[in-house]
Amino acid sequence: xxxxxxxxxxxxxxxxxxxxxxxxxxxxxxxxxxxxxxxxxxxxxxxxxxxxxxxxxxxxxxxxxxxxxxxxxxxxxxxxxxxxxxxxxxxxxxxxxxxxxxxxxxxxxxxxxxxxxxxxxxxxxxxxxxxxxxxxxxxxxxxxxxxxxxxxxxxxxxxxxxxxxxxxxxxxxxxxxxxxxxxxxxxxxxxxxxxxxxxxxxxxxxxxxxxxxxxxxxxxxxxxxxxxxxxxxxxxxxxxxxxxxxxxxxxxxxxxxxxxxxxxxxxxxxxxxxxxxxxxxxxxxxxxxxxxxxxxxxxxxxxxxxxxxxxxxxxxxxxxxxxxxxxxxxxxxxxxxxxxxxxxxxxxxxxxxxxxxxxxxxxxxxxxxxxxxxxxxxxxxxxxxxxxxxxxxxxxxxxxxxxxx
Numbered sequence: 085x086x087x088x089x090x091x092x093x094x095x096x097x098x099x100x101x102x103x104x105x106x107x108x109x110x111x112x113x114x115x116x117x118x119x120x121x122x123x124x125x126x127x128x129x130x131x132x133x134x135x136x137x138x139x140x141x142x143x144x145x146x147x148x149x150x151x152x153x154x155x156x157x158x159x160x161x162x163x164x165x166x167x168x169x170x171x172x173x174x175x176x177x178x179x180x181x182x183x184x185x186x187x188x189x190x191x192x193x194x195x196x197x198x199x200x201x202x203x204x205x206x207x208x209x210x211x212x213x214x215x216x217x218x219x220x221x222x223x224x225x226x227x228x229x230x231x232x233x234x235x236x237x238x239x240x241x242x243x244x245x246x247x248x249x250x251x252x253x254x255x256x257x258x259x260x261x262x263x264x265x266x267x268x269x270x271x272x273x274x275x276x277x278x279x280x281x282x283x284x285x286x287x288x289x290x291x292x293x294x295x296x297x298x299x300x301x302x303x304x305x306x307x308x309x310x311x312x313x314x315x316x317x318x319x320x321x322x323x324x325x326x327x328x329x330x331x332x333x334x335x336x337x338x339x340x341x342x343x344x345x346x347x348x349x350x351x352x353x354x355x356x357x358x359x360x361x362x363x364x365x366x367x368x369x370x371x372x373x374x375x376x377x378x379x380x381x382x383x384x385x386x387x388x389x390x391x392x393x394x395x396x397x398x399x400x401x402x403x404x405x406x407x408x409x410x411x412x413x414x415x416x417x418x419x420x421x422x423x424x425x426x427x428x429x430x431x432x433x434x435x436x437x438x439x440x441x442x443x444x445x446x447x448x449x450x451x452x453x454x455x456x457x458x459x460x461x462x463x464x465x466x467x468x469x470x471x472x473x474x475x476x477x478x479x480x481x482x483x484x485x486x487x488x489x
Contacts, residue, residue: 099456230304238391257387268323273380275328282423330401332459338436339380360446
């Protein structure tokens with residue numbers, strides 16, 4: 085009996101010790117929980133497009149450990165979700181009280197900076213075509229100012245802005261690459277992503293009528309992950325990294341008109357009901373669903389990892405016309421006509437913005453709060469105005485940026 089008792093005590097002690105060791109290792113390998121002794125460095129220098137110099141957050145520590153977990157995101161094994169898939173990243177909102185700020189230190193090999201100010205001297209961009217117009221330069225500057233604002237807002241909310249090339253948990257939900265033209269596009273649904281895919285097909289001379297732009301059956305672009313697709317970080321830095329963004333209210337109206345009115349994707353259309361009343365029911369009964377299983381309704385900041393991924397260009401859907409020439413110049417695709425919206429292509433007689441006020445008037449106070457609550461972090465991190473505020477649907481700091489240009 086005494087032997088059995090001693091054996092049980094030894095077994096319990098061993099299991100307890102192993103558990104503590106595992107927790108200590110996990111704690112030390114998470115960049116958001118780094119201790120004061122960890123040597124973490126962050127570089128926020130501008131990307132030298134085409135020359136392999138990074139512009140955003142890079143993490144390294146004295147043991148060269150790579151973070152394998154991320155407190156703010158849980159994704160599928162391959163981190164790739166198709167437009168029609170219901171699989172999503174389940175990202176947890178940050179604990180504002182318990183979040184630990186990342187301590188920065190300077191090393192001999194990396195520049196360390198928490199300054200979000202970016203120098204826009206085009207001499208730093210040898211990879212960019214030298215024939216940028218003054219308007220295109222202003223658009224590039226505005227895009228970079230928006231990225232700075234987003235990063236500032238993320239830090240203010242204690243959300244990590246640390247990015248690691250080898251960490252698959254810091255990539256967007258769907259990353260599309262076209263290596264010949266150095267394009268890396270984070271596909272954010274209902275922000276013009278289908279038009280951008282048409283653009284990628286058009287580069288190869290493919291016409292839209294014969295192809296499925298969501299499935300990419302003929303391989304005109306690659307769905308990638310930075311760790312598996314690129315040879316190394318220098319190769320990754322050669323690409324112009326872009327994503328689209330859109331006011332959350334207009335985006336949800338667009339999703340409703342496309343997925344519900346046209347395809348009854350969420351529920352069967354009730355009989356004898358106006359579109360405005362239909363939208364109110366959609367908000368009341370479908371929008372509160374959480375976790376959100378549909379990428380067209382999921383908050384943008386979560387699925388696109390806007391706080392951590394090193395984007396170069398943030399494409400404002402509200403001002404897409406001024407971004408198209410810049411995109412073409414950055415990628416050397418001036419010879420390709422950029423596809424228009426559904427309305428511009430004759431597929432729709434109206435634009436979603438035309439229905440926003442009409443639908444919004446049908447919502448009661450509680451229904452409006454459902455929209456605001458679901459997309460509160462999109463409003464907060466991007467800085468978009470809400471309906472009824474001055475400047476809607478643009479960014480709240482839009483005029484401030486325009487004056488600075």
